[in-house]
Amino acid sequence: MSGISGLNRWPVLDYLRSVVTKAIVDPIRDGRPRDGGWPAGLRPVVIIVLGLSGVAAGMAILSPLFRSRWPMVMIEGAGSAIPRPTVWVLLLITVVLITVFQAAALHGPWWLRILATLASTATMIIWGFAGVVGATGLRRWVVALPILLVAGLILFVAIRARGSFRWWEFPALLAIIVGGVVIAPLLIGSFGTALALGYDEVPLLTVQTLQSMATLAIPVLIAAGLSVAEVTVSLTVWAGRLGSRVGERRARRQWAFVISAVVLVLRLIQTGYQLLHWDRVADGWPVIFTSVVVALLLVVVTAGLFRLAGSSGPPRADELPEAANRVALPIGVAITALVVAATAVVVVVQFLSVLSPHPFLRSLRSVLSNDALSYVTRVLLGLTLLIISVRQARRGRLDSALVIGTTGVLLLAVAARFLTGGRLPVGLNPDVLNLLATVMIMVVGLRLLLLRRLTSQRVIALSTALVLSSLFSARDFVSDPIGAVIGVSGVALVVFGLIWDLLTGSEWANHPGPRLAVPARVLLIMAKTLLGLLILAYVSLARNSAGAVDADVYAQLGDLILGTALIAAAFGVLLRSVSAEQAEHEPELEPEPEQEPESESGSEAEGGTTSTPNPAAVGPPRSRVIAPVIDPD
């Protein structure tokens, strides 16, 4: 049951249920992977991956317990220790993940096949050749086995590339890859040798394998950081929209004003508290200046995109989370790829400067650094996103344009310090940005009040923006409410983000594409989730990045850039709807497929607005087709 049906019986409960349905249940229903006639053999693989994902999430959440009870093993070079009994589980998840990736890429585009084959062969080589150096006599020839298995894998990939999904591919690939991992060390006895010498090699190799694939997890973690903002915006906007429907009724209009007044007072108290605790050193004029400039840029970009979109009209704010979800992973990939490329440039320059003491190379080496290039790439990416947002707006895809455009501005903002050459302590403080947004809401509201145009619809729209503002201020708690209970910072955020992303962002895997069939898409979606949770489990068990990536830091980066951008875009849409005298709630509220006829009629009667039944809404789930600029195909 959805919409605002049944409001006459338990109005508050029905209202809350409707909000949750619209903001939580519907996106999951529409966005989850669906077994719509999957080929034989796909479902058990998905079950295995989901099971291992649950194990990985459990290991991350229960890591304090494991660390306090189980024997620990030091990871040489990583500066951390992990519980020894978890090592084989991490290894199992790793080989299954690699196999799933390989199986997904088997019938995909050539570059994906190469990438997956490289990942598989790298793992087989790391393990297969580990003990060969110290082997003597006939054991030296054991090296032939991993070589044969790698060759067999490549042959398998070449043969099967032109075929279509078969159920036996996954177990065959699993057998080949695991064979490559275990056969040589077992035959050589390298693990026994290492133990006799004082080294526990299995954890070392497991961690080495994890570290080698950690970079691939960065985009997934950045995208996961968006989830809290996604849910926050969705819940708030739907609460506002459904509330405005209630507020439309003459008898309840005064409640809209009362609730809005309460929201305003709460936000003012929150703002007052923040101002009282203002740190004049940390958030001095350079930070305020930066935040004001960023706020102005956001206003300009948002207004410009509205203008460019022209007659297509503003999107609904509740569509923005979906749009942000679509662009999150591609933006994460872009950020990561550019950083990897920048790192490669630094390494090459360092290498050349060692080979040749030419003054130019030396000076280049001193100028180029990972940090500097990382900022440069963010500036370039920010500008690129702004250009893409303009193109999207011109094509009438305003929801995507707004999210991409605001993300571009945020990327420029986080690189602000670099733009000053690191000489000024400029930087973006999201709280200042939020404060400016609150001021803007209040100015708009005051103006409407003075003009006697503050209708209940407008006041609810403004209240919605204020609630967003309040939740944004409390984002530390919202994003990691159980961090203190778990004892590992950021785990809750990442686990929630990855699961939410799987549940709401997998619609792409329910339809075939020109280059990737449904089984490949499903396996890729599963691999993505498993990779993120695997890395999270590892860093939680190790209690630091431990030579891999700091899952929490990248999720926070995603939250800062993508989450803030989404909320900024939502602000833009809400304020636009108010100033353009358009109520945000107006679009149809689609009936649910299972909606009972009497409820639907009741809804319309109570709501006072006749919703236009939308066949598309009751038929196939809403599309999450990725826009051409970000389509991985």
Added chain:
Amino acid sequence: MPPPAAASVPSERNSPERNSPEPDSPEPDWPEPVPSLPRWLPSLVIAVVFALVASGLYAMSQVGRGTQAASSAYLPADGVGWNARVTTVRGSSGSGGGRQQTGFTFNESARLGGIEASQTVSTALGTRLLAPLEATSADSATQVWRVTSVELGSGAGAAPAGTAQRSRMYRVDRGVELLADSGPGGSDIFEPGVRELPADPHPGDAWSSTGTAGPGLTYRADMRARAADAGCLAVIGRMSFTGPGASSVGPRQLQRTWCPGRGLVSAIDQMGSGRSAVSVTEAITTTATTATGIAPPSLADSAFTAGPWAAPQGWSRSDHAISVAEPGTGGGPLPVRPVAMAPVVLASGQLVRAVRQGRDLLVLDPPAGEPGSGGTSGVAATWRVVHRLHPGADPTVLAAYGDVVVVGGTDRALTAYTATGRRLWRLSLDDTVSNAPARSGSVIVAVTAAGSVFTIDLLSGRLRWRASTGSDVSAAPVATTGEVILADRSGTLSALRISDGSLLWQHKVDQPSQLETFGSLVIVVDGSNLDARNSTTGALVWRQILRGSWRATAVLADRVVVATTQQSFAVDTAGRLRWRRHGYDTLVGDGVQVAGLSDETLEVIGADGSVRRTYPATIRNGETRQLLRYGPGLLVCSTVYTDVGGFG
């Protein structure tokens, strides 16, 4: 009310064409199910393969752990330490004419792989051990129980504290066999080992063992076991020698008591008879330190760990290897690899270094002639191993406070030792400690990876109080006169009162990774900022921008010097930038000036930023180097190589 714009334009998600299958792939491209294939077969095959893989990987992760004989139940676990009373009676004690001498030892148990154990001693001794270990190949699964003993220095005629350690090696994968007994008095190596216990010992068992006991000397040991109290096993026997030197060794009467999990709780060796009789009784005691009144170690700094450098413009460079002296075997270099962890300097001038082989901490005396050598006649120009400390786990942190060294390990415990190799205390915690505990007077504050804060008396190991930060920590804590400041990964900076653990202040920051005290300020490396906060209130006083990744911080009298990968700079107490230079890999200061180490050079820089002297110091492949203050000079230690570079 005007119709909403969104309602007039079909949204993308509701667009019918968006919901229809894509035109280029209207039909699934996987094959139709083959009718002859049972529906359950793919699931079954995949499940079976997955189960095989899971169990196979589990089995693989457990291989190579070696076998443990039933007799291993009588051995103490790895890292267990105990005190023992050693009574030596010379002459006939029965007539009352024997001369009795009592001393105390501290002993540690190490359970090691066979090859690994041979690498914890000198190359000469280790090579000789390979034969009785039957370690003909590197994957030998032999297991060794090593007992290291250090004199606690009490009683008339007892060896002084700090005398070189005694090491006894037992092969334990097929019973308990004494392979070697090496100490200040010499080294005895038995091939094969003297069987102290059979593989599966029971009361009533009798056994013999024979072998060589050195050049031209053979031994024969006959033992039998009977039941003793508390499940222990009393073993008595006789050991006799034949060969040219047998008369000087003489037969021995042996009495042993082995208790499950406790090892050799008492041992009596009687040699000779009449006036030449010598009886050595060694028994576990719990009263060694109280009975002997051993003085507590000093917690004060010394010239080795504090004070300004003498003449850094005139330093000379020297490189020293690590060696070990094992009388009777010739001693020599130690085939160990360091753990990637900075060594620490004790007030006594000794260097404590964690090594991979044996998971030991080596207490090293400085090369002869160097300040602090104490006149030892060690191998020239080498750091000499005097003690092997074995807390029983891989070290996660190492710190020194005066003459006390504290080590945290993967066993979630902190263990403290004195410079003489005596274990002061051991405290089990809820998680590992990865950051050096902060010291305030005679207490240290340690923070575990679980975010628990423990305040511990440095001399007794007594827990003063315990608190929780609520999140995993991200930096080593620092202590001021009355408070300890902590940073966690959730971005919270907290100050707790050292006396009772009460919260004094808390501030939200970004990504704190390093803390340092600087007068009344606490310096916080927070992401790309260098913040100075009032240590009393936590208020931010000033902020500097960090360009590059942080590498090191050194506090001088009126300024703090920070090195990053891109630059180094000095800031005074008011936050004014005093100078800026290129970056360093690491740096260390003496309160007046700093020394910065980069890939090629070591530069001594004055407080004003001027370079006083540049020394060549080229980095080697794959190593990361640490700088340690050492008396009037510096030590350069590597994460890869065991040798120690010195400037002084």
